[in-house]
Amino acid sequence: MKNQVNEYIDTYKNALINSKNVIFHGAPGTGKTYLAKQVATSIISNGEFDDYTRLDKETQQQIEFVQFHPSYDYTDFVEGLRPKQDADGSMGFELRMGNFTNFVAKAQKNFDDAQKSKLELEKEVSVEDMIMQFFATLESDEIKLTIMTGREFYITKRDEQRIYVSIPGNTITDKLILSLNDLRAMLQAKQTFERVKDVTEFFGKLNATQGYSYILAIYKAIKEQTIQPDTSGIKRVALKPYVFIIDEINRGEVAKIFGELFFAIDPGYRGRAGAVATQYANLHEDPEKKFSIPANLYIIGTMNDIDRSVGVFDFAMHRRFRFIEIASDTRLAMLADLDEGKREQAIKKLTALNQVINGVAELGRNYQIGPAYFLNLKQLTFDQLWTGYLQPVLAEYVRGMYNEQAIMEQFANAYGYPELEQSDADENSEG
Template identity: 60%
Template sequence: MLLESKNVIFRGAPGTGKSYLAKQIATDIISKGAFDDYTQLTAEQKQQVEFVQFHPSYDYADFVEGLRPRVNADGSMGFELQDGIFTRFVNRAQKNYDDAQKSAATIAKEASVQEQMADYFSNLELEDYTPTTARGTKFYIESVDERHINIAIPDNKVANKLSLNVDELRQMLESGQKFSQVKDLVVFFGKRNATQQYTYDLALFNDIKAQRRIRTKVAVQRVPMKPYVFIIDEINRGEISKIFGELFFAIDPGYRGIAGEVSTQYANMHENPEKKFSIPENVYIIGTMNDIDRSVDSFDFAMRRRFRFIEIKASERLDMLNVLGDSKKNEAIRRISALNAAISSVDELNENYQVGAAYFLKLATVDFDQLWNDYLQPLLQEYVRGIYGEDEIMAKFAHAYGANAAVAGEIDDESENQG
């Protein structure tokens, strides 16, 4: 169902194992049916799954992108644009999607360049090494990460710090072209004017090309397309329009890829402001929500149209209790069934208020009375708060569950008094 629909939301009563089911399905898809236990995934496979829980203060900056404080090399404070968790996840999926379209020859070329760059930067003594531009300007490489090469230019009194784009340097090396002057880069990148970064890109390009190294033959095979599953727990507890922003359009199953490209809110701050954001075909989204949560009613209707809703009933997830052993499992199922029947019999409640099997997994460390006193009773008291006769209703629940005799006997005492 997930592979067909792209986006699904599991809805139902609390404790029905919706989050656990989401991880099971993600694991099953990623392992191609080999297993459904998330802990069995390899570290590499776990990169294909991401889990986040929405809450009222969760926002666009957490999810898509936003400005975050950073300490500059000189100790001063500044801000930088950082990707949110969903953007980082989509970037991983997009890379796999793009790589799956490439030939073995292209992959071999990219792997060779990646090795070449890694050799160059790993062998540098960053503080001592000073590359030089075509005009003789010396600069230092302060740090290198996945996206940037941060350099210092002591002789530049106007801008003595600069951040170079790793991807631009990689593209130059992969192209197989020769670059002898800055204007060659302007043409290559399709720009109207040169940037200050191009001067230093050219210097590093020539330096890397000139390095002597033993070339190893990289074993290459075509990259298979992989599924990537993003799980949003309690999706309805966040302010959806604030979190997703313009991504409403991009997550639509009918507008994946180029058809659903959008400009994000901070596009003008990107290194390439013209680059659009899109979600590739190999991304799948699973949300979970509790039907009794007050925020369900305010769940954005535009978002509802983009998800397939699947109800998870309390009676459907009893298999979770297999870990308890037969004796305790059978007793737990008996009590769940009796308690949920009592809950559904209250006019103001319905099956959305039933108790799921996940609560009973706590029986691994507590007994049935402790489960009632510390977990189930407080939950049910919230359900019946404000309902006429709430004490009698709670006594009825306790009796159905089979709580300790002192509590369960209250309903019998009240019946005798009424008689």
């Protein structure tokens, strides 16, 4: 049974690796979401196992899970403006990245780092150590520096992307926000910066901005530090796969949620060839930088075929995703943990019930019952499973049909509800 499960997972894993984007679709209860996690885990662990809980916390970061719903939108997925309270208590807005964008950034960093030499990685670590050492004093006090004209300024705060500067006595502006990535790029560069002109030319600008004078002063202060970064443990970075799972993908307005990223996810346009400008690009630290999806990122979507919102999928969606049906009779391995007798009985009831469902003209295979429902038999009897889970679902299927009561009786008979009591069964066998 275990080998069969492994082969089953490998089939879908290979489909995802080859296609980049897949959607598992089928009847309810076929374990599509669970299968998506199994496939993702198998890819991340290089086939060692398919149980997500066995991944350590660091490796789990290579898998992200979201669920679409009618109110889920572009700002949740890609980027959007969110309210923010400033230090003085006033309210404003800031640009925040969405779930998908943040996850892509992790995959992109790994992809980029995997292309770098050991020497390049050592240089990056050295620069990060220098930056951390310099800004360490910010925890207790502001940092006072001077630009080339003699004007004093203070570094008051920094975050992952920005350096906040206060300039007392400046009549034009007494506050500036500088780019930490610009500073990082200067420190990693092979050249030395002595004048503002050097900075301007390095960033390919015709004219210097006010911020260049201040970032040059910070650069020089950091270079004057006498620290010896430890790069002894630096190794080449291995390229890793990252898997993004979208549960119930058809419950959201896919075109609006993805926006311009719908082009970038196309398997044929991965990487810089599919780079696009996002809706809030003008608010980015570098407005000219475009968004792309690296080759080491994979997307799995799941959906129920009976969901009426399936109609939102057009040809563009089918061109970007490979649709793979997860049929009920291919997922019987899900019942492996039931004891043998109960498992055999469950498969028999499931098969008989689905045969009747297939025979109802208004229903068919999309409305079949999946084996996931029968996992409740670990706690319930077959009758309890019928009344608590299966009957309500089936009643919803046939609601409004002219012969719904007769159809429900056919379903119950096929399933074998109600079960005969043992004494009744004995009497029938004697008669």
